[in-house]
Amino acid sequence: MQFLIERFPLYLDGAWVTVQITLGGSALAFVLAMAFGILGTIKHWLPRAVATVYVEVFRGIAAMVLIFWMAYVLPDLTGYRLDRTFAAILAVGLNVGAYGAEVVRAAINAVPKTQVEATVALNLSWFQRMRLVVLPQAWAQMLPTFGNLVIELMKATAVVYLIGVVDLTAIARQVRDATGETVIAYMGALLIYFLIAQVLIFGMRLLERRANRKLGRTPPGGTGLGALLRHPVVPGAGGGVSG
Amino acid sequence: MPPSETPSAETPQGGAGQPQIVFDQVVKRFGDLTVLDHLDFSVEPGERVTLIGPSGSGKTTILRLLMTLEKVTEGRIDVAGEPFSHMRRGNHLVPASESYLRRRRRSIGMVFQQFNLFPNMTVRKNVIEAPVHVLGLSKGEANERAEELLDLVGLGDKIDAHPTQLSGGQQQRVAIARALAMRPDILLLDEVTSALDPELVAGVLDVLRQVAETTDITMLCVTHEMAFARDVSHRVLMFDKGQIAEEGPPEQIFEDPREDRTKSFLRSVLDNGF
Numbered sequence: 001m002q003f004l005i006e007r008f009p010l011y012l013d014g015a016w017v018t019v020q021i022t023l024g025g026s027a028l029a030f031v032l033a034m035a036f037g038i039l040g041t042i043k044h045w046l047p048r049a050v051a052t053v054y055v056e057v058f059r060g061i062a063a064m065v066l067i068f069w070m071a072y073v074l075p076d077l078t079g080y081r082l083d084r085t086f087a088a089i090l091a092v093g094l095n096v097g098a099y100g101a102e103v104v105r106a107a108i109n110a111v112p113k114t115q116v117e118a119t120v121a122l123n124l125s126w127f128q129r130m131r132l133v134v135l136p137q138a139w140a141q142m143l144p145t146f147g148n149l150v151i152e153l154m155k156a157t158a159v160v161y162l163i164g165v166v167d168l169t170a171i172a173r174q175v176r177d178a179t180g181e182t183v184i185a186y187m188g189a190l191l192i193y194f195l196i197a198q199v200l201i202f203g204m205r206l207l208e209r210r211a212n213r214k215l216g217r218t219p220p221g222g223t224g225l226g227a228l229l230r231h232p233v234v235p236g237a238g239g240g241v242s243g
Numbered sequence: 244m245p246p247s248e249t250p251s252a253e254t255p256q257g258g259a260g261q262p263q264i265v266f267d268q269v270v271k272r273f274g275d276l277t278v279l280d281h282l283d284f285s286v287e288p289g290e291r292v293t294l295i296g297p298s299g300s301g302k303t304t305i306l307r308l309l310m311t312l313e314k315v316t317e318g319r320i321d322v323a324g325e326p327f328s329h330m331r332r333g334n335h336l337v338p339a340s341e342s343y344l345r346r347r348r349r350s351i352g353m354v355f356q357q358f359n360l361f362p363n364m365t366v367r368k369n370v371i372e373a374p375v376h377v378l379g380l381s382k383g384e385a386n387e388r389a390e391e392l393l394d395l396v397g398l399g400d401k402i403d404a405h406p407t408q409l410s411g412g413q414q415q416r417v418a419i420a421r422a423l424a425m426r427p428d429i430l431l432l433d434e435v436t437s438a439l440d441p442e443l444v445a446g447v448l449d450v451l452r453q454v455a456e457t458t459d460i461t462m463l464c465v466t467h468e469m470a471f472a473r474d475v476s477h478r479v480l481m482f483d484k485g486q487i488a489e490e491g492p493p494e495q496i497f498e499d500p501r502e503d504r505t506k507s508f509l510r511s512v513l514d515n516g517f
Contacts, residue, residue, distance in 0.1 A: 115359060115361065117310075118355065121310055121355075121422070123373065123377050124372075124376065125377075132364075132376070216406065
């Protein structure tokens with residue numbers, strides 16, 4: 001314990017880098033997921049094709065391979081060198097964004113057709129329909145899966161030490177190499193990853209609760225704050241609220 | 244309600260104006276299934292028409308065509324003297340584009356069997372969003388209109404409630420207010436009481452009677468509520484197999500049906516507790 005406490009500032013530096021890449025990557029993934037997910041729901045073939053290409057390309061490439069591309073191949077090809085941390089954000093964002101786009105597309109398609117018909121009857125434009133009716137309802141559907149993706153993304157950042165970014169995993173390695181204490185060095189990383197994950201999960205459940213409340217549903221698992229710590233019981237499937 | 248109270252005395256017929264809605268040889272097919280079969284009929288401005296008939300006879304499809312939720316397979320629909328299902332290009336007609344439809348359907352509103360309120364909005368938002376965003380009303384004007392209409396449907400005190408906190412009948416009355424907030428010339432009512440518990444039906448029908456008595460909105464109404472049809476409509480169209488089997492004023496259709504198909508349909512409705 002003493003061992004870890006002495007090196008706590010070191011671990012904290014690494015954790016901060018991990019958090020930065022996680023948040024940056026999540027923000028990028030979110031924007032990409034929304035953009036390509038919405039494109040994927042448009043009737044015209046062209047936007048749909050664009051969405052499919054993005055999803056299939058970046059879903060198919062391992063995050064680690066993407067990271068190497070961003071860090072080593074791209075500079076070779078273009079002569080332009082990206083900041084390593086930024087390259088890492090780009091790689092995990094592009095990768096997770098592809099999964100997210102599928103989540104967004106599915107959630108939008110799951111909004112009942114009758115809701116869309118009501119927007120036609122009120123003569124809303126496509127843009128108004130999306131903004132006022134479809135996305136707010138799809139949002140509650142997306143969140144549980146987004147929560148999983150954020151955790152996945154956070155864990156995927158552990159490979160960025162391979163391109164020389166000093167994240168939490170890199171620190172654990174350094175500590176191990178310097179002291180030979182493998183178990184304790186990695187125990188420190190494990191604990192901090194776990195803590196970060198718990199904070200992310202808590203945040204996502206807050207968002208979920210808010211989204212469900214806006215749809216007039218009781219949050220799954222009860223209303224107390226304590227409910228946020230429990231694993232939710234089957235999150236409100238489908239949009240069957242209007243019946 | 245005794246027939247003397249029916250507003251049908253002031254039937255807006257024989258006026259100089261042109262019909263507001265014209266179906267001209269309209270065919271609608273879903274795959275191999277022909278739902279409307281070369282249908283011709285027209286509706287006068289301010290007229291209230293009830294469509295009755297067995298399920299699958301195409302009544303609801305007529306409303307959905309007018310709301311542009313479906314497209315005609317053949318034939319054409321005109322509204323207010325202008326092509327509706329089609330638009331002019333040079334001197335012939337082509338199927339209407341989305342932007343043309345958006346312009347033309349502005350005058351039409353619809354109330355659905357399942358209410359279709361937006362669950363992500365309060366009652367107030369449900370009613371004001373379209374007037375604000377589509378008609379360009381200010382928030383204040385839209386709110387005023389919403390309060391007025393919610394009072395009309397008897398739900399002024401529920402304006403900040405959430406749709407899920409309302410009964411089916413209350414939700415449907417909000418849906419009526421929402422449709423009226425767009426000030427439509429034509430109101431389409433698609434089996435608006437069919438999804439309601441029996442004790443909630445009367446409240447919704449009372450609201451619609453009031454709308455019928457106090458406005459001159461053209462109403463097309465698909466319903467199984469024969470008493471309501473008799474009270475408010477100027478004309479009843481009996482549908483069967485995608486065509487009009489019989490039409491006439493409600494007194495004649497209900498008391499003296501001439502077609503066997505109408506007789507047997509009315510008998511079956513009576514057996515189901517009318």
